[in-house]
Amino acid sequence: xxxxxxxxxxxxxxxxxxxHEAGAAHLASSLSCIDIVSVLYHSVLRIDPVRPDFxxxxxxxxxxxxxxxxxxxALAYRGFLTEDxxxxxxxxxxxxxxxxxxxxxxxxxxxxxxxxxxxxxxxMALAAHIRRLNYRCFVLxxxxxxxxxSVWEAAMFASAHRLGNLCAFVDFNKWQATGxxxxxxxxxxxxxxxxxxxxxxxxxxxxxHAQILTAAKIAGMQREQPIMVVAxxxxxxxxxxxxxxxxxxxxIPTQEEVQRAKAELGQA
Amino acid sequence: xxxxxxxxxxxLGDSNPDLVLLAGDIGNxxxxxxxxxxxxxxxxxxxxxxxxTGVAAGLAASGLRPITYTITPFNTVRCLxxxxxxxxxxxxxxxxxxxxxxxxxxxxxxxxxxxxDIAILRTLPNMHVxxxxxxxEVRPAVMDALRLARPTYIRLGKKGEPAVYTSPPSDFxxxxxxxxxxxxxxxxxxxGNMVERALRSAxxxxxxxxxxxxxxxxxxxxxxxxxxxxxxxxxxxxVVMEEHGLAGGAGSAILEWGNLxxxxxxxxxxxxxxxRFLLACGDQERTRAALGLTAEAATRQILARxx
Numbered sequence: 416x417x418x419x420x421x422x423x424x425x426x427x428x429x430x431x432x433x434x435h436e437a438g439a440a441h442l443a444s445s446l447s448c449i450d451i452v453s454v455l456y457h458s459v460l461r462i463d464p465v466r467p468d469f470x471x472x473x474x475x476x477x478x479x480x481x482x483x484x485x486x487x488x489a490l491a492y493r494g495f496l497t498e499d500x501x502x503x504x505x506x507x508x509x510x511x512x513x514x515x516x517x518x519x520x521x522x523x524x525x526x527x528x529x530x531x532x533x534x535x536x537x538x539m540a541l542a543a544h545i546r547r548l549n550y551r552c553f554v555l556x557x558x559x560x561x562x563x564x565s566v567w568e569a570a571m572f573a574s575a576h577r578l579g580n581l582c583a584f585v586d587f588n589k590w591q592a593t594g595x596x597x598x599x600x601x602x603x604x605x606x607x608x609x610x611x612x613x614x615x616x617x618x619x620x621x622x623x624h625a626q627i628l629t630a631a632k633i634a635g636m637q638r639e640q641p642i643m644v645v646a647x648x649x650x651x652x653x654x655x656x657x658x659x660x661x662x663x664x665x666x667i668p669t670q671e672e673v674q675r676a677k678a679e680l681g682q683a
Numbered sequence: 684x685x686x687x688x689x690x691x692x693x694x695l696g697d698s699n700p701d702l703v704l705l706a707g708d709i710g711n712x713x714x715x716x717x718x719x720x721x722x723x724x725x726x727x728x729x730x731x732x733x734x735x736t737g738v739a740a741g742l743a744a745s746g747l748r749p750i751t752y753t754i755t756p757f758n759t760v761r762c763l764x765x766x767x768x769x770x771x772x773x774x775x776x777x778x779x780x781x782x783x784x785x786x787x788x789x790x791x792x793x794x795x796x797x798x799x800d801i802a803i804l805r806t807l808p809n810m811h812v813x814x815x816x817x818x819x820e821v822r823p824a825v826m827d828a829l830r831l832a833r834p835t836y837i838r839l840g841k842k843g844e845p846a847v848y849t850s851p852p853s854d855f856x857x858x859x860x861x862x863x864x865x866x867x868x869x870x871x872x873x874x875g876n877m878v879e880r881a882l883r884s885a886x887x888x889x890x891x892x893x894x895x896x897x898x899x900x901x902x903x904x905x906x907x908x909x910x911x912x913x914x915x916x917x918x919x920x921x922v923v924m925e926e927h928g929l930a931g932g933a934g935s936a937i938l939e940w941g942n943l944x945x946x947x948x949x950x951x952x953x954x955x956x957x958x959r960f961l962l963a964c965g966d967q968e969r970t971r972a973a974l975g976l977t978a979e980a981a982t983r984q985i986l987a988r989x990x
Contacts, residue, residue: 517773534734538741568734
């Protein structure tokens with residue numbers, strides 16, 4: 416039985432392979448959030464592959480949909496997909512598209528256009544209160560995504576309606592597609608911004624599983640504030656030659672690079 | 684029509700425990716009764732329509748039946764991507780209501796005009812586009828949208844619309860147009876608040892010896908294949924009247940449909956608004972007159988086409 420750290424290494428290796436096999440970009444964006452995804456799917460989310468739509472399940476929305484490979488690896492781990500399904504990623508006829516499809520079991524929202532996950536997740540969290548169900552909704556965003564105005568509309572609404580069962584993460588890897596996220600727009604101080612919108616903000620090392628777990632467990636129906644976990648991460652984390660190198664936003668690894676990466680991850 | 688909508692919601696909120704109303708900081712007293720009875724199912728989402736739409740999607744994905752409501756351009760073009768991706772792509776049962784459509788808010792200026800919404804919304808896969816003809820048709824439209832449980836856009840007027848129905852249509856079905864008046868020479872297809880004008884034009888034509896059928900095309904998407912086929916095969920002229928631009932509205936939809944089905948689209952006469960923003964246009968009636976969206980103008984154009 417793997418722990419979440421071992422799982423994360425496996426997910427990383429799978430993401431690297433998927434990127435290469437499909438010739439698909441966004442690898443570094445996937446790598447930076449895999450620790451968060453691994454902890455949630457290993458230790459937090461009440462979900463059931465046999466009943467993917469059961470009413471009181473926890474919801475997870477990968478709002479940064481371009482990190483789809485991280486989600487697919489996690490869904491395969493929990494049995495919503497098979498390992499064979501992962502091999503079809505990015506291929507014609509496969510439901511495992513480069514951004515998550517609404518048709519896939521375990522995908523709560525079809526993301527890929529940034530800024531949609533938090534409003535949708537807010538609605539899902541709100542539904543729990545209306546229907547008097549007990550579940551949490553987790554939304555994983557990117558830092559560049561926080562450029563989108565809809566994120567802040569949702570932030571105002573969630574706080575106004577005291578959605579304590581809503582827990583959002585920002586995978587704060589300091590880069591977006593075309594440059595450092597603090598240079599493209601004045602993103603910093605990001606934690607302060609969410610705090611001023613009325614959220615309970617925790618800043619963590621986004622690669623420390625104990626910190627991720629502690630933060631994720633705060634969310635609950637009885638709370639009065641939504642939770643924002645600003646997770647400081649490294650883009651391309653886990654593969655030494657990809658870390659903090661924004662070329663890997665778009666770059667596809669060669670077969671040789673895949674082997675090197677897997678060796679580093681102990682997944683050769 | 685908006686009062687009729689509020690009345691409908693008040694009643695349907697009782698019989699539909701999953702119905703949730705989301706308003707965009709509008710409808711000040713309209714929903715007081717609903718709010719009073721169902722406080723946990725009414726949300727003023729503020730002036731934040733993109734979020735309102737996303738929240739609606741989240742609610743619908745979680746077993747509820749949300750309805751969003753604000754002035755038409757703000758609930759359509761403003762949050763179009765949310766409608767497209769959050770609602771239509773996953774095919775969720777959300778009802779998007781636009782109030783004050785067309786030129787209902789003419790004197791508020793172009794920011795509040797809505798002459799493109801039918802065109803834009805109907806291009807979205809999974810979307811249904813419904814334009815009730817008068818206040819009496821609003822409740823049946825909302826009820827059927829709830830029954831349908833698919834993405835549905837309902838386009839309302841504002842207030843004071845002349846009645847088309849003396850009592851609400853009992854057999855309202857989204858996608859099934861309603862023939863209101865028989866006639867053999869021409870067919871006038873009215874959309875939304877133009878249906879009443881279509882009926883008056885038909886009366887005027889009668890006194891010129893032209894027999895006009897009048898159809899209430901309450902659903903622009905999907906179109907009523909059977910009825911439209913009948914019109915194109917049996918009538919010399921098929922006229923479409925809508926308080927919407929010429930580009931892409933119901934008339935365009937029928938033009939496309941006719942071409943697709945190999946019918947003679949030379950028979951089609953589309954009466955709609957021009958390809959320009961309307962400036963300093965005055966109130967709704969004055970603007971409609973300027974655009975030829977009156978019974979008299981329709982009658983003149985029809986007689987001219989008939990030669």
